[in-house]
Amino acid sequence: MNQLKVISLDGQLVTESRDVAEMVGKEHSHLLRDIDSYIQVLGKSNFGLSDFFRESTYQAGTRSYKCYLLTRKGCDMVANKMTGEKGVLFTAAYVTRFEEMEQVLNKPKSQLEIMQMQIDQMIKQEKRLNEQDNRIEKIETEQQNITEIIGLSVVEWRKKVTNILNRIAKNNGGFEMYQEIRNESYNLLEERAKCKLSIRVTNKQKVMALNGVPKSTVNKVSKLDAISEDARLTEIYLAIVKELAIKYRVSFTDFEVI
Template identity: 35%
Template sequence: MQAIERTLTSNEVAVMVGRRHDQVLRDIAKIIEHLTDHKSVASDLFIESTYEDSTGRSLPNYLLTKKGCELYATRMTGAKGTQFALSYIERFNEMESHIKEQALKIPETPEEALELMFEFQKGTKEKVAKVEKRVTDLEENTVLSAGDYSYITRRINQRVAEVARGFGKVTNSQRGELHKDINSGVKKITGVSTRTQLRQKHFQKVLDYITDWEPSTATKTIVRQMDLLD
């Protein structure tokens, strides 16, 4: 148990170094690859594990020992490397202190044993909750992947085409007004100024909006008036 307590998750490391978790996983994979001739050493530094994300999925991660963190820190230079070193040293010192404190608290009665057990469970749950929140925040604020961004663009084009059919044959200018309307709505519901600022947490909300989107009365009027001007 103490060996596990003396580790940091790759999710925590990602938060500490300001990188996406998938990037940290790739970094660790490269380090392990370089340690091909020292597999036993690598497994002592980076322990394969899993965690549960906010949707309940079980996803891979690593548990990094102190030496694993030291090795990972060698990949970074300058202020980031220094900041990470300070962060993980502080965390491991906290864990060491906690383990020592627990070792000193030897219960002498059943009541004390129960109290110690509840105290330990409470502390563990609080730490897990904090880590899960940080992981969730990191995942939700990740920039949309190119694939997800392209999918949103395709759905917008499809929805505009569906609505445009209700106006009969439309010109590019009329179609442009419809695109302007739907894009304005996307930015409004997500609070971004451009679609390139969309984050992973916006993905499903935007898809739902696109499905339900109808142009405003003003936009419909403009599109119809453009027919009269042609």
């Protein structure tokens, strides 16, 4: 029977279900099934599951598999279901290993160990401060992005709008999302401005045809062309695009400066 491995995890001593299964001569899958049944019963009461079992995973090749981390109480529960020599030996083994680990953890620290703990604490504190600085920098960048979005000018706005919608599409699934995002902007415009862009496009095409514009050019008329002809629609549409950029958290750092 192999020696049970006991570790400290978040201040709690635990051992892994694979080691327990090997120690008691049981298939790991069968032990998992037993523990699942214990958890199902415990879940119906006020007992904290983490006081007994903590679900985890382990790697085998490129795949992850389920396992459990058992506390001393969890081992007690498994042992209580066992009879015979294996049950006795397992109980003796886990009680011994848990007590040994408790003694190690409670042993007075040497000056060197205390210094190492202080250094580790300083490293953790510095890491937390760096993470906080990064969060602040990210917030400031997002605020700057929003400021630039709000300052979007009507001058050459069609190119800027295309840049924004391209970025939104790229951040949310790639090129195939572009038309979906564009349609979302058009639908919001129609709802807000109480208009039908398809009718405006048709009317514009009729006027162009009457004026002798080649059919190939007439057929290329888009909803964006219809928006461009109406100052009110243009202003509303730009506001909508700004809102979409903020909604999808688009960064302006990658945009071409015009």
